[in-house]
Amino acid sequence: MDVGWSQLQSELIEMIASKITTYVDYIRFRAVCVKWRSTLSPIPHHLPCQFPWLMLPHNSNSSNRRGFFSLSENKVHWLNLPETCRGSCCCGSSQGWVVLLIQHSPIILLFNPLTRIQFQLPPFRRNRNDTRLLFIKKVVLSSSPASLSSDYIIVVILNGTRELAFCKKGGEAWTMIRNAYSYCEDVIYYKGLFYAVDEKGSLAICDVSGASPSVTKIAPPPIFGATDFPGCEGNCIYFTDYDSKADYDGKRPIQDSGVFNVGDGSIKPLPYCDGYSRLFLPPPIWVITSAC
Secondary structure: OOOOHHHOOHHHHHHHHOOOOOHHHHHHHHOOOHHHHHHOOOOOOOOOOOOOEEEOOOOHHHOOEEEEEEOOOOEEEEEEOHHHOOOEEEEEEEOOEEEEEEOOOOOEEEEOOOOOOEEEEOOOOOOOOOOOOOOEEEEEEOOOOOOOOOOOEEEEEEOOOOEEEEEEOOOOOOEEOHHHOOOOOEEEEEOOEEEEEOOOOOEEEEEOOOOOOEEEEEOOOOOOOOOOOOOOOOOEEEEEEEOHHHHHOOOOOOEEEEEEEOOOOOEEOOOOOOHHHHHOOOOOEEEOOOOO
């Protein structure tokens, strides 16, 4: 006797779902019918690391929708996200979450564009005459805020002041990492520590897990390579950038993006990021799809 696809046993549905490797395919698989949706968890914990989507600048013609370009699929996914479209500004992404700065307000939010879950972060004490919305250059999370057992830490790079600041889960204020001043070009998290780099390539290893932050500085690390992903060209650097220094010098800030070929030195625009989109701020940001 034939069994309809909606009557498949739960064990078989879970086994098939465990073979899925992309978050988009998992959503589609789970949406087939009520039985499959009720069988599978809304959060797929088995998925490998996902190649990030490029969160495109908001287009006023798209109402409350925000576009996310997938390099691997060569298509734009449109999500209904009024939180990110009017009166707010996205200044970075980490662990699948974006940081939203609310215009004319001290409110700072952690926001997941897939689940629309949000957490409020402590406000920054800023000069009341400083009206720049993009005062945060980058954000890095130690783990996902969605996990109730996760004591996450968030580190930010501040524009203009060239400082690093951090805040722990449930904290009511930000703490400056004083000994890491000027290590503001980039920062990542790896195995319990935050690694920040300055414009000369020197590295500051920041341990903020204790009562007060400690910093160890070392010489520039060796150059490393990245693994190729489907949809991406080898020997290339995919970049988005924002000239925050021009903003703080009173000049019109410039945002740039493109694909730099290390071999021949050529630069070409990222898909959907040429032309008029380069006039809008903030620049596109990379968002790793995650419902966790």
